[in-house]
Amino acid sequence: MFDWRWDFAWEILPRLLMATVNTLIAAGAGYAIALVLGLVFALAQRTPYRPVTFVVRESVEFIRSTPLVLQIFFVFFVAPQFGIRLSPWASGMIAIGLHYAAYLSEVYRGGLESVPKGQWEACTALNLTPMQSYFRIIVPQALPPSIPGMGNYLVGIFKDTPMLSVIGVAELMHTANAIGAQSYRFLEPYTMVGVIFLLISLPTAWLIRIFDAWVRNKMGMN
């Protein structure tokens, strides 16, 4: 029977909002790791050192071909056997950061490849170092075309944070499960978690589109 209890919903709202903060922190921290590490992966695949490009390319492929939840378990339960003991939070951030870094590196790679060869030649003609060429000329041009893809994965990582509940990170899903286990009421917590995700995802996607347009305009690319 459909029996929604508003008083219960009100009662658990503060707990869920606290957990929302944790979810946002997890998504934000994981995404920050993924943004930086993804760029490192993308650039590493373009170095002239064959062994480096090979190892990075295969690792990225490996991460993309295995499930996130497996990677989370792996970091949390298998790493200690190698003497690395990590908290659920640390393991979760590493796993989700690495996972999305692999996807973001593909986004960056597309962006980097979209920069015309002539830009590199202009860098050489001006005698910029390879580092200056990358970070002042090439990467800034690779980013705007990458923004839609980066935005998709921002929403993606946010929606994947519930996977962290499997190792006990107290984010939204974990909290909703706990509430359900205590009260035997699942309708309200799960519904509310869904609504919270929706209320955050939709405006985020919308903000990304605005940001994309703003960056393009700012860089004189429209």
Place this chain on the structure above:
Amino acid sequence: MEDLSKYPLQLDGNDVPVVRFMNVTKSYGSLTVLDQLDLDVTEGEMVSVIGPSGSGKTTVLRMLMTLETINSGVIYVDGQPLTHMEKKGVLVPADQKYLRKARAKIGMCFQHFNLFPHMTALQNCMEGPVQVLGMSKKQAQERSEELLSLVGMIEKKDQHPSRLSGGQQQRVAIARALAMRPKVMLFDEVTSALDPEVIGEVTNVIRNLVNEHNLTMLMVTHQMGFARDISDRVCFFFAGKIEEQGKPADLFGNPQRERTRQFLSAVKEAD
């Protein structure tokens, strides 16, 4: 591997050319693009390079800008080897560090401008002086504004390239290259991507450089009239070799070689 000991470690004497190609060969796989090329350019000289498509004109400039490696021979700039460096008394292929120092004397403008789209005209010009020459922002801005005035682009200094016409972009690109104070400027068909009505604004800028500056210039062009007007010397390339070269009046007025005559009459018809 070629025996490099027959090439001097540096060029000595009174009249050392600014640029010397000595026996330079460039090939892609089995295709020989330049075939044992010898070419000297003296200080302050404006040399035009003409010739049919695929004859190796662009390749000559790209090798001088160190955008391409060479298969044999040595290029010297200002008497010093560009493509090679000395190691234990012999020449060996230059490494990246040496190239960075050696190419500082060369500047280049491209057919498709290659301005940095995320920077304004002024920022494009300041990038090299600040990042490479280590100038202060203020100094670099002064120099860049001076050069943007020279090419008639000072009012548009805060515009991004996407807001500029092709002719305007090319003029900014010339200013950007000049801001590095190169000794040798290379122009690769800088008017070929432009609408006919704006070609004049770019050729006028180059004309000014010839008249007022002691730059050494090497220009690939399909505009025979312009080449005839402003060059000290014209080189006609055919199949990776200089088929004929001379003063513009001689080469255009009285070509000696059959291939030169054929080429010149073909381009005349196309005009």
